[in-house]
Structure formats: C-alpha cells, structure tokens
Amino acid sequence: MVKAVRLAASRLGRVRKFFKGTYLFAMLVFMYAPIIVLIFFSFTESRTMSSWKGFSLGSYQQLFRDAAIMDALWVTVSIAVLSAVISTIVGTFASIGLYSLKKRPRAVIENITQLPMVNPDLVTGISFMLLFSFMGFRDGYFRMLLAHITFNLPYVIFSVMPKLRQSSDMLYEAALDLGCTPWEALKRVVIPDILPGIVSGFILAFTLSIDDFVISWFAADGVQNLSIYIYAQARMGINTKINALSALLFITVAALLLIVNLKSIREERAAEIQNRKVARKSA
Amino acid sequence: MKRTLFSYPYILWMALFILAPMLFIVYHAFFENGRWTMEYIKAAFEDAVYFKVLLRSIMLAFEGTLLCLLLGYPTAYMLSTMKKSTAALLSVFFILPMWMNFLLRTYAWQVLLGSSGIISRILSFFGFSDVLLLHTEGAVLLGTVYNFLPFMILPIYTVLIKLDKSHIEAANDLGADGITTFFKVVFPLSMPGVISGITMVFIPAITTFAISRLLGGGKYRLYGDLIEQKIVSDGDLGLGSVLSLILLVLVLISIVIMQKAEKTAGSEGGTLW
Amino acid sequence: MSKHLIELINVSKDYEGDAALQNVDLYIRDGEFLTLLGPSGCGKTTMLRIIAGFVLPTSGKVLMDGEDLSGVPPYKRRVNTVFQKYALFPHLNVFDNIAFGLKIKQVPKSEIERRVNSMLEMVNLKGYDKRWVDQLSGGQQQRVAIARALVNEPEVLLLDEPLGALDLQLRKEMQVELKRMQQSLGITFVYVTHDQEEALTMSDTIAVMRGGVIQQIGTPQDIYNEPKNAFVADFIGESNILPGIMKDDFKVEFNGREYECVDKGFGKNEPVEVVVRPEDVDIVDPYNAHFEGEVKSILFMGVHYEIRVESGGFVWTIHSTDPVMPGGKVGIQILPDAIHIMKKPPEDVSGESE
Numbered sequence: 001m002v003k004a005v006r007l008a009a010s011r012l013g014r015v016r017k018f019f020k021g022t023y024l025f026a027m028l029v030f031m032y033a034p035i036i037v038l039i040f041f042s043f044t045e046s047r048t049m050s051s052w053k054g055f056s057l058g059s060y061q062q063l064f065r066d067a068a069i070m071d072a073l074w075v076t077v078s079i080a081v082l083s084a085v086i087s088t089i090v091g092t093f094a095s096i097g098l099y100s101l102k103k104r105p106r107a108v109i110e111n112i113t114q115l116p117m118v119n120p121d122l123v124t125g126i127s128f129m130l131l132f133s134f135m136g137f138r139d140g141y142f143r144m145l146l147a148h149i150t151f152n153l154p155y156v157i158f159s160v161m162p163k164l165r166q167s168s169d170m171l172y173e174a175a176l177d178l179g180c181t182p183w184e185a186l187k188r189v190v191i192p193d194i195l196p197g198i199v200s201g202f203i204l205a206f207t208l209s210i211d212d213f214v215i216s217w218f219a220a221d222g223v224q225n226l227s228i229y230i231y232a233q234a235r236m237g238i239n240t241k242i243n244a245l246s247a248l249l250f251i252t253v254a255a256l257l258l259i260v261n262l263k264s265i266r267e268e269r270a271a272e273i274q275n276r277k278v279a280r281k282s283a
Numbered sequence: 284m285k286r287t288l289f290s291y292p293y294i295l296w297m298a299l300f301i302l303a304p305m306l307f308i309v310y311h312a313f314f315e316n317g318r319w320t321m322e323y324i325k326a327a328f329e330d331a332v333y334f335k336v337l338l339r340s341i342m343l344a345f346e347g348t349l350l351c352l353l354l355g356y357p358t359a360y361m362l363s364t365m366k367k368s369t370a371a372l373l374s375v376f377f378i379l380p381m382w383m384n385f386l387l388r389t390y391a392w393q394v395l396l397g398s399s400g401i402i403s404r405i406l407s408f409f410g411f412s413d414v415l416l417l418h419t420e421g422a423v424l425l426g427t428v429y430n431f432l433p434f435m436i437l438p439i440y441t442v443l444i445k446l447d448k449s450h451i452e453a454a455n456d457l458g459a460d461g462i463t464t465f466f467k468v469v470f471p472l473s474m475p476g477v478i479s480g481i482t483m484v485f486i487p488a489i490t491t492f493a494i495s496r497l498l499g500g501g502k503y504r505l506y507g508d509l510i511e512q513k514i515v516s517d518g519d520l521g522l523g524s525v526l527s528l529i530l531l532v533l534v535l536i537s538i539v540i541m542q543k544a545e546k547t548a549g550s551e552g553g554t555l556w
Numbered sequence: 557m558s559k560h561l562i563e564l565i566n567v568s569k570d571y572e573g574d575a576a577l578q579n580v581d582l583y584i585r586d587g588e589f590l591t592l593l594g595p596s597g598c599g600k601t602t603m604l605r606i607i608a609g610f611v612l613p614t615s616g617k618v619l620m621d622g623e624d625l626s627g628v629p630p631y632k633r634r635v636n637t638v639f640q641k642y643a644l645f646p647h648l649n650v651f652d653n654i655a656f657g658l659k660i661k662q663v664p665k666s667e668i669e670r671r672v673n674s675m676l677e678m679v680n681l682k683g684y685d686k687r688w689v690d691q692l693s694g695g696q697q698q699r700v701a702i703a704r705a706l707v708n709e710p711e712v713l714l715l716d717e718p719l720g721a722l723d724l725q726l727r728k729e730m731q732v733e734l735k736r737m738q739q740s741l742g743i744t745f746v747y748v749t750h751d752q753e754e755a756l757t758m759s760d761t762i763a764v765m766r767g768g769v770i771q772q773i774g775t776p777q778d779i780y781n782e783p784k785n786a787f788v789a790d791f792i793g794e795s796n797i798l799p800g801i802m803k804d805d806f807k808v809e810f811n812g813r814e815y816e817c818v819d820k821g822f823g824k825n826e827p828v829e830v831v832v833r834p835e836d837v838d839i840v841d842p843y844n845a846h847f848e849g850e851v852k853s854i855l856f857m858g859v860h861y862e863i864r865v866e867s868g869g870f871v872w873t874i875h876s877t878d879p880v881m882p883g884g885k886v887g888i889q890i891l892p893d894a895i896h897i898m899k900k901p902p903e904d905v906s907g908e909s910e
Contacts, residue, residue, distance in 0.1 A: 090293055109294060
C-alpha cells in the first residue's frame with residue numbers, strides 16, 4: 001500500500017518534471033525563434049531574408065566594408081560609451097549632493113528625476129525634438145548624445161541612491177575622524193563603498209543607450225544609429241549584413257554574460273572554501 | 284565644502300533637459316504663434332478616429348499584458364522551484380534575447396510569419412494553406428507579447444525566489460495541499476512582483492509604435508503610430524503635442540492605479556533591476 | 557593628571573528649536589576615563605560629536621589645551637572616535653582599515669606596518685590582517701574599530717556606546733580590556749553609555765546627563781553613594797524614592813513617620829525627596845523595627861534576594877541575602893546614613909520629557 005503510494009508519487013513527480021521541462025523549453029523556443037532565424041540568415045548568399053540561397057560567409061565579409069553600417073555602429077557605440085560615462089559621473093555626484101539635501105527639496109528633485117522613467121519614450125523623444133529645434137541645435141550627433149545622457153541620468157541616480165542610503169553616514173565621519181579632508185573622504189571611502197551602485201548604474205546606462213530606438217529617432221536629426229538604420233531598412237527588407245553584425249554582437253554579449261555568470265559561481269565557491277579554511281584555523 | 288553643491292550641475296541639467304522639453308510640448312499643444320488656442324484639443328477629442336485608435340491601443344495593451352501574465356507567471360514559478368544554480372543560468376537565458384536589437388527581433392517575426400515563412404509551411408503541411416499570419420492584429424499582439432514577456436517574468440521570479448519557504452511549510456503544516464497552498468499563499472505573496480510586471484508590460488505596450496508598423500503592416504495603427512505620423516510625417520506639432528499629452532496622462536493614471544494596487548498587495552515590490 | 561585637556565565652556569546645541577545641550581560646562585583632565593552617562597536623548601552623544609567636530613555648537617566654546625577648536629575641522633583634531641556601529645570601511649580589509657589614518661598622514665610604509673601589527677597584537681587580532689571586516693564577529697569588529705582609532709595615537713579617544721551591540725559576556729570582557737588599554741596607554745577616554753554598571757566599573761569620572769544638562773559629575777563612588785537628586789539616584793542603581801518633609805536639621809518625615817538622618821541645611825518643613833538604596837533597607841526583628849510590612853514577593857537574583865515589602869501604601873524594594881516568607885510580616889529598619897535627602901526638583905524637570 002505504502003509502496004504503491006510512493007510509486008504513484010514518484011510517477012507524478014516525473015510527469016510534473018516532464019511537463020515543467022517541456023513548458024520551459026517551449027518558452028525558450030518562442031524567445032529564441034527570431035534570433036535563430038536572424039543568425040541563420042546571416043549565413044546565406046542572398047541579400048535579404050526573403051529566401052535562402054545557399055551557405056555563404058559573404059555577409060560577414062561585406063559587413064566591414066559597408067560604410068553606412070559601420071557609421072551607424074560607430075554612432076551607437078560611441079554614444080553609448082560617452083553618454084554612460086558622462087551620466088555616471090554627473091549622476092553619482094548628483095546623488096551624493098541630493099543625499100545631503102534637506103528632505104523637501106530632495107523629494108521635489110527626486111520626483112522630477114523620475115519623469116523620464118515614467119514618461120513614454122515617444123513623448124520624451126518628441127519633447128527633445130521640440131527643445132532642440134527651438135534652441136537651434138543642428139548637430140544630430142550632439143542632439144542624440146544630450147538626449148541619451150538625459151534619459152540615462154535617472155537610472156544612474158536611482159542605482160546609486162539606494163547604496164548611499166545603505167552606506168552608513170558614519171563611514172564618512174569615520175574618514176574625517178581619521179584625518180581625511182571631505183574630498184579625500186569622498187574619494188577614499190564613500191565612492192568605494194557605493195561603487196557597486198555606480199557600476200550597475202553605468203552598465204544600465206550603457207545598455208539603455210545601445211538599445212534605444214524611440215528617443216534617438218525623434219531627437220537625432222538625420223544621424224543614424226543602428227536602431228534607426230534598421231528601422232529605415234525594414235521597409236525595403238533588411239540587408240543580411242545587419243544579420244551578420246547582430247549575430248556577432250549577440251554572441252559576444254552571450255559569451256560575456258555566461259563567463260561573468262560562471263565566474264561569479266566559481267568565485268562564490270572559492271570564497272566558501274576559503275572561509276571554511278579560516279574557520280578551521282581559528283578554531 | 285558643501286556636499287549639496289555636487290547636485291547643482293544635475294539640477295541645472297534637469298531644468299534644461301527634463302522640465303524645459305516638457306514645457307515645449309505643453310506650449311505647442313496650447314499655443315499657436317504665441318497665441319492661446321484650443322483648436323488642437325478640440326481636434327483631438329472631436330475626431331472619432333483618434334478615439335478609436337486610442338481604444339485599440341488600450342485593448343491591445345490589455346490583451347498583451349494578460350497574455351504575458353498567463354505565459355510569464357508559470358515560467359517564473361517553474362524557474363523559482365528549480366535548483367538555485369540551474370535557475371540562475373536559465374534566467375540569464377530569458378534575459379539574453381533582450382540583448383539583440385528589438386527592431387531586428389520584431390523584423391525576424393516578419394520573416395517567420397510571412398507567407399513563405401516556416402510557420403506557414405508547417406500549417407500548409409497540415410492542410411491549412413493560405414492562412415494569413417502577417418499584417419493581422421494577432422501578429423501585432425504576438426510582437427507585443429514577445430517583446431515585453433521578459434519584463435513580466437523577471438519581477439515575478441525575483442519575488443518568488445525571495446519568498447520565505449517557511450510560509451509554504453506553514454501552509455502545508457496547517458493542512459493545505461499543493462494547489463491550495465499555491466492559490467492561498469504563494470500567489471498572494473507574489474502579488475508585488477505581478478503588479479510591477481503588469482506595470483512594466485502595460486505601459487510600454489500602450490505607447491509602442493514600431494511593432495505595429497513592422498508586424499501590422501500599417502493596417503493596425505496604434506496611438507504611438509498616430510503621434511509619430513502627426514509629428515514626423517505631417518509636421519503637425521500642435522496636434523502631435525496634444526496627443527502626446529493625452530498619452531502621458533493615460534500613463535500617469537495607470538501608474539497611480541498600479542501604485543495603489545501595490546500598496547494593498549504589500550510593500551516589498553519586485554523590480555527588474 | 558590635573559591638566560585640563562579639554563574644556564567645554566557654556567556649550568549649547570539646538571536642533572531646529574529642540575535643545576540637545578543647554579549651557580554645559582565641563583572639563584576633562586589629561587589621562588582620565590570620563591564617562592557621559594544618561595538615557596537616550598540626554599545629549600551625551602551630541603556632546604561627544606561636538607568634541608569630535610562633527611557637530612558645531614550653537615553657542616559656547618570647546619577648548620583643547622586652552623586652544624579654541626571652533627574653526628578646526630574634525631580631520632585636524634587630535635582626537636579619534638570609536639563609532640557606535642564601528643563604521644569599519646567595508647571595502648578594505650582589517651589591515652587597511654587600521655592603516656587608514658596613517659596612510660592619510662603619509663606615514664612611511666614600514667612604520668605603518670610596524671604600528672598596525674603592534675595594534676593587532678594589542679587587540680588580540682594577530683593573523684586577522686587580511687580578513688574582510690564582514691567576516692568578523694561583532695567583538696572582533698569592535699577590536700578593529702578600537703585599533704583603527706588608537707593607532708593614530710590620539711590625545712583623546714572618543715567612544716560612542718562601543719559595547720552596545722555585544723552580548724553580556726563579551727561586554728564584560730571588553731570593559732576590562734578597554735580599561736587596561738586606557739591605563740597602559742595613558743590616553744584620555746571619553747566614553748558614552750547608557751549602562752550605569754558599565755560606567756561604574758570603568759570610569760575615573762562620571763557625568764550623569766539628562767535633558768541636555770549635566771545632573772552630577774564625580775567619581776563613581778560619589779555618584780553612587782551621594783546622588784545629588786532623585787534622577788541620578790534612580791538612574792544609578794535601584795532606589796526607593798519617597799516624598800518627604802524636612803522637619804528640622806537631621807530630622808525627616810516620610811511614609812507617615814519621622815526618621816533620624818545625616819542631612820541638614822534645608823528649610824523648616826521643606827518638601828524633599830527621600831532616597832534609600834535597596835541594600836540599605838534592613839530586615840530586622842519586629843521589636844527593633846521602625847515599622848512592619850507585608851512581603852509581597854521574593855525573587856532570587858543570584859547574590860541576593862529581591863524582596864518587595866508593602867507598608868503604608870508604599871512598596872519597598874529590598875536587597876537581602878536572607879530569604880523571607882512571602883505573605884508574612886517583617887520588621888524594617890532604616891539607619892540614618894542610609895537616608896539620602898534631595899531637593900525637590902522644579903515641576904517641569906520632574907516630568908518625563910525624554
């Protein structure tokens with residue numbers, strides 16, 4: 001009797017496991033189907049994805065000779081790096097400054113800071129367009145950069161703020177107590193302590209910038225980043241050179257993410273072993 | 284040296300690039316050549332087309348959000364019940380697609396759904412030939428779900444893995460079976476994650492404009508498409524600004540509703556980041 | 557020993573209208589262990605932070621070696637602080653935490669190493685130099701915090717409830733150790749605590765504070781045996797406090813009876829407060845007793861019994877080494893030198909305003 005129940009339970013468990021596996025697999029297929037299609041067509045000889053015309057590495061070879069794509073890539077990457085660096089610096093100092101502000105003005109500024117996060121990208125983009133054309137900024141690259149810095153800033157600030165809140169005010173005082181000037185205390189204690197927040201703010205800013213289409217579409221006047229280039233091409237059919245480029249980018253990111261993940265797992269394990277050793281020694 | 288000084292460059296930036304641009308939208312919505320006008324407001328509310336498109340956008344966002352929840356919750360739940368290291372790795376796989384340009388991924392669906400695409404071929408193999416997939420409302424819905432699904436899975440997943448296992452044990456101890464435990468304990472406790480998931484899907488879904496263009500073939504215009512067309516193609520800044528403001532108000536209303544819901548569901552919200 | 561190292565002259569501090577310190581005068585002698593003792597909100601931490609330089613007084617001055625510290629920022633003062641929750645730098649290991657102040661002062665590397673290592677030895681943390689601070693127990697973090705402050709050889713070490721987060725056993729050990737360090741290094745310690753026992757065991761001088769005012773300052777013996785008012789008496793150890801009337805010099809009436817006492821100089825029939833320590837109340841034969849009472853409860857406390865006896869509407873707390881029967885009658889005797897007479901405080905101070 002007991003045996004039968006146990007058997008039924010284990011069978012149920014297996015059914016459940018099978019169902020779970022199937023479901024997750026189906027979801028992953030759904031998520032990756034378009035990506036597989038894109039990568040698949042990067043190896044075709046045809047110029048667009050409309051039909052498969054045999055295997056070729058032609059798109060990869062031609063990719064680097066395509067001036068328009070290389071320009072767009074350069075715009076995307078350089079804007080991402082510049083806007084992430086600038087917004088991280090401005091945003092970190094802004095957070096430190098806001099943190100020591102009185103409650104009322106701080107709340108006001110924090111609420112305004114949330115606006116670009118809440119505001120639909122479309123509306124933000126249009127608002128930039130109106131501002132820039134009023135101010136007479138003609139340089140599309142500069143316009144895009146300003147827009148990207150602006151929409152990155154709230155994300156940096158809201159990554160750094162919680163870290164500042166966690167970090168004890170006493171650390172700053174402790175540094176002063178031990179002889180640091182306020183500037184040194186900031187450099188040697190406060191910033192290293194909130195560094196994880198700064199780094200995640202930077203990464204977030206970089207990704208948002210690289211991924212942005214809507215705001216760039218409205219804000220930049222004629223300058224194309226990759227997103228805009230792709231959107232413009234989509235009407236006529238996207239060139240397989242773009243497939244090749246995005247396959248390269250995607251695989252790079254995938255590899256990086258996996259390495260970081262595996263590394264952190266390994267580091268955790270190493271730290272655990274280290275701790276155990278120390279514990280044994282001191283026991 | 285006063286630390287508050289550090290915030291001044293940002294405050295200046297904020298005034299110049301966050302507040303001022305918004306004022307420009309308001310200005311263009313209510314002023315024509317420096318004079319007050321209600322014309323654009325009237326146009327936006329009187330023309331039935333705008334209202335119809337707005338309604339369609341809201342409906343689509345609702346359907347998309349619901350589908351994301353129905354597909355995403357089980358995914359998040361299954362991930363949360365797995366071994367920690369496996370779940371961590373798998374959740375990376377669910378984030379990874381976001382690293383490929385979303386326009387490109389959406390465009391790939393165009394290829395998949397097209398008349399010579401793989402799905403049509405499979406369907407015709409089973410005898411369903413000439414089923415129109417692309418340029419339908421269903422295609423736009425699929426694009427929406429596809430693009431925003433990770434934003435539903437992740438917040439729910441983060442709340443579920445942080446869930447105190449002793450709550451589940453307590454429920455079992457008190458005589459609840461697996462299904463009862465799920466509906467009476469696990470699901471209510473995961474509400475903060477569900478709500479932030481809904482917020483993160485519904486709001487971008489209601490404002491999207493490229494997805495419908497790529498997968499709807501221009502037949503299923505959404506509110507975002509309308510605004511983009513007014514501003515970029517027609518150069519009608521006044522009407523475009525009014526429509527933008529309407530969209531903004533709509534988004535703000537939904538955020539307020541979500542925040543209310545979150546407060547009643549519990550304070551510990553799950554977020555994506 | 558008699559040199560006044562630090563002097564606070566008429567120091568007040570307001571926080572948006574709330575007075576944290578009111579016209580405080582205090583001097584700290586070179587090499588002494590001074591404790592600021594009081595309940596939370598009494599101003600003791602504010603006083604410490606004023607000495608450290610984190611807080612500027614609203615009015616008044618702080619002198620060090622006779623020099624006004626008003627314009628001197630914390631990083632230029634020759635004092636160091638051990639913070640309440642240690643405030644160890646989480647991004648540095650134990651060695652770098654302790655070396656922090658020396659590195660700022662650009663002390664040569666070899667000397668830093670020597671001094672940090674000798675500090676590690678002094679606080680019994682040899683071999684822990686490469687550990688991260690979050691891998692340490694509370695007691696170990698405490699030692700690092702002390703070492704980090706002391707390695708700079710400050711003239712004054714400020715300690716803000718440094719043992720507050722430790723369990724009882726560890727607290728006791730650290731109390732002894734801190735006292736030992738203070739004596740062997742000859743550094744002035746200013747110690748903030750709300751724990752009266754801690755204050756009594758460690759200090760050379762105790763300043764009892766309440767509501768931003770120093771209530772009494774003196775040696776632990778003075779404060780315990782001769783509390784100046786009912787608040788001090790109650791805060792330092794347990795007390796029986798009763799309203800009374802000073803009939804004449806050496807004569808006081810309370811709880812419906814007249815007693816002999818050792819105090820004089822009050823007005824005739826002046827209302828006063830009478831304080832009697834629980835260990836000074838004697839349980840005696842009913843014939844020798846001043847009065848009889850009923851035993852309400854008895855608790856064994858380890859060294860003594862804590863007995864509550866009711867008489868004439870007042871419940872006495874008595875510490876005695878001999879047990880009595882609960883519910884029975886006992887005789888009570890209070891000798892003249894057990895009775896401490898205090899002036900009645902003005903009405904507003906007697907109300908609990910913390």
